[in-house]
Amino acid sequence: MIPSQRHLFDIPDDIAYFNCAYMGPLLKAARAAGHTGVDRKSLPWTVSPVDFFTESEKARSLFAELIGATANDVAIIPSASYGLAVAARNIPLKAGQKILLLEDQFPSNVYCWQQRAHDSGAEIVTVSTPADHDWTSAVLNAIDENVALAALPHNHWTDGALLDLVAIGEKLRAQGAKLVLDVTQSLGAMPLDLARVKPDFMIAAVYKWLLGPYSLGFMYVAPEHQNGNPLEYNWLNRKGSEDFAGLVDYVDDYQDGARRFDMGERANFALMPVAVAALEQILDWGVANIQGTLTQKTRDIAARCERLGLTSLPDERRAGHFLGLRQTDGLPKNLLETLLKENIYLSVRGSSLRVTPHLFNNESDSDRLLMALENIL
Numbered sequence: 001m002i003p004s005q006r007h008l009f010d011i012p013d014d015i016a017y018f019n020c021a022y023m024g025p026l027l028k029a030a031r032a033a034g035h036t037g038v039d040r041k042s043l044p045w046t047v048s049p050v051d052f053f054t055e056s057e058k059a060r061s062l063f064a065e066l067i068g069a070t071a072n073d074v075a076i077i078p079s080a081s082y083g084l085a086v087a088a089r090n091i092p093l094k095a096g097q098k099i100l101l102l103e104d105q106f107p108s109n110v111y112c113w114q115q116r117a118h119d120s121g122a123e124i125v126t127v128s129t130p131a132d133h134d135w136t137s138a139v140l141n142a143i144d145e146n147v148a149l150a151a152l153p154h155n156h157w158t159d160g161a162l163l164d165l166v167a168i169g170e171k172l173r174a175q176g177a178k179l180v181l182d183v184t185q186s187l188g189a190m191p192l193d194l195a196r197v198k199p200d201f202m203i204a205a206v207y208k209w210l211l212g213p214y215s216l217g218f219m220y221v222a223p224e225h226q227n228g229n230p231l232e233y234n235w236l237n238r239k240g241s242e243d244f245a246g247l248v249d250y251v252d253d254y255q256d257g258a259r260r261f262d263m264g265e266r267a268n269f270a271l272m273p274v275a276v277a278a279l280e281q282i283l284d285w286g287v288a289n290i291q292g293t294l295t296q297k298t299r300d301i302a303a304r305c306e307r308l309g310l311t312s313l314p315d316e317r318r319a320g321h322f323l324g325l326r327q328t329d330g331l332p333k334n335l336l337e338t339l340l341k342e343n344i345y346l347s348v349r350g351s352s353l354r355v356t357p358h359l360f361n362n363e364s365d366s367d368r369l370l371m372a373l374e375n376i377l
């Protein structure tokens, strides 16, 4: 268990923030790094050509370390939807083939596939929410020889329901199908064994569990896809772009590995230092330790909520950092507003009240949440 890290954040004592699945707060150190980044733009003479590469390469390497890949396997993207659009562009699809998605999946990981299905004649197959919440079996059962790819999360964004990506990845590969992952709701808080899951593309926006800025993300691209088509054709990701004087000597070649998929202006002087500071702290805590600590927190809250008639998925069916609470007859309409009046922050997605804590949450936050729920329900 990691002790409360609230001192590293700027969260007043009277705020009980359980809403990382909505937006993670910045660390004080990350905010300071961002201020320095913004200030630099007032002093452009301090920004030299080499700076277009150094900070973004550092961020790329830290992200690679976090997922157990090399920097060459990582592209810098502005959003999950951007990364998913790259994946959708680069996976061949034929009429009659199937794309597997989950019911109520996050829209950024649905719309791109609807468009691809429309353009290619492939068919979207939506795996229905299983009554026993066993998404893994439901997805495994849906994989047949016509499935060309599955585009999935590690846990469902509404209630934290978990998928066994190792088993799913294995069955997809056996059928010659591809695996695209949007791990925005898990990466940084829950370990993922990249070497065993073997995704083709794996995407994460950093503004939630990676405690990073809005408008930035990273994408792992498996080596076999690293000669694919980027979404945009910018100068920075072409070979030799370090030589600013030679940029008009246009070249066909790209920078190494997944860098060809980098977004334009990826140097991002204001936001990149924020991501670097956040990734350094997450690596220092260790993702397995974060998951262990958050699992304890959500289990404790789940057990106390059960006495109030709020149910959640069994421990083995949900991600440890992510609790979805439900009530048999539905949640009271004014629940969030009432909690807000007490400075308690959660969100509702679908039928589920999401409790998504981080290392800044302490015992007092949990007690206040439980007391407020007791009063309302």
Ligand SMILES: Cc1ncc(COP(=O)(O)O)c(C=O)c1O
Pocket (backbone or CB within 6 Å): 021, 022, 078, 079, 080, 081, 082, 106, 108, 153, 157, 182, 184, 185, 205
């Ligand atoms: C699962 C998931 N993916 C992605 C995002 C963000 O998507 P985008 O970066 O396209 O705005 C969210 C935001 O809630 C999410 O829950």
